[in-house]
Amino acid sequence: MMEHVDGNAIAGPLAEFFTFDATMASGRCVGCGTVAELARAMVYRSGAGTVVRCSTCDTVLATLVESGDRAWIGLRGVTAIEVRRTPSEG
């Protein structure tokens, strides 16, 4: 079985889509309703692309494909995204 990492690992590719730090954004899983930061999700990367799964129920939250000068993201398992509007400079 392919070993997974976590949402921290795809902060870079996601910066092409979102103007905020996506690892701190929370998403709601369509499968179990869990709301969790992307950084807590399970990420499976391969040459074909990246699959993001809910760490609670394994539902596919998102898929990411990068190829040459294009990048594509699908968010089929995320029903809502929550971001903090106060700047978090860390």
Next chain:
Amino acid sequence: MSDAPTAQAVAPSAAPLAVPRSGWHVATVAATHRETPNATRIELDVPGWPGNAAGQHLDVRLTAPDGYQATRSYSIASSGSSTRVVLAVDKLPDGEVSPYLVDDVRAGDMLEVHGPLGAFFVWAPAADTGDHRPVQLIAGGSGVVPLYAMAHAHADASDPTPFRLLYSVRTPDDVYFDDEFATLVDAAAPLQLDVVYTRRAPEGWATAPGRIMREALEAAVFPASERPRVFVCGSTGFVERVADWLVELGHDPRSIRTERYGGA
């Protein structure tokens, strides 16, 4: 081969080093230093780098002469506003990028980096966050890199927050930032360092080498009753084992932040 249409519409990309997209920087290697037999410390000068928080990472992109690109994430060992950015890279035997960074990179070489990345796995001084809970750092192998950045930032800020680092490492030769940790332990900011050797311990070490177990973990971390913030970084297996034990020991899952780097 299938008879599916080929992607003829995609033009070959022009000189990737020329105009990095926003967030991408051209970095010059300022110095390299053998960190352990299997790892190299790389200091980068990154013009335009906006500074970074302790615990953040960046992506390194290498481009082959034929245009093939490989991108990998590395934790940053430094923090603050400096445009000098420090990495410490462990060589993965089958890696595409790390063998080059560990064995071949020399001062004067140029790399593309994207960052700083990640706001989840970061620590900032209590004076900035108002969070005075003790901080427990737990590292497996090269997972110590972002935690070293946090311990260093903690000392730089003379932050009074109690810090403990539990560091699981194969042998004494594999310890990252050995001299620096010795200095940090003696700094005014409180840091307690506990090392667990998994393969070979120093001469006369009280504990036989071996993988960390739940009892040893419990003995070496702030108890759940002190409500510590916990940062765990290492291989996926290490991180998940440790995180599960912490929850069993009563730690609040919301107070545990993890970073998994895959690997064996």
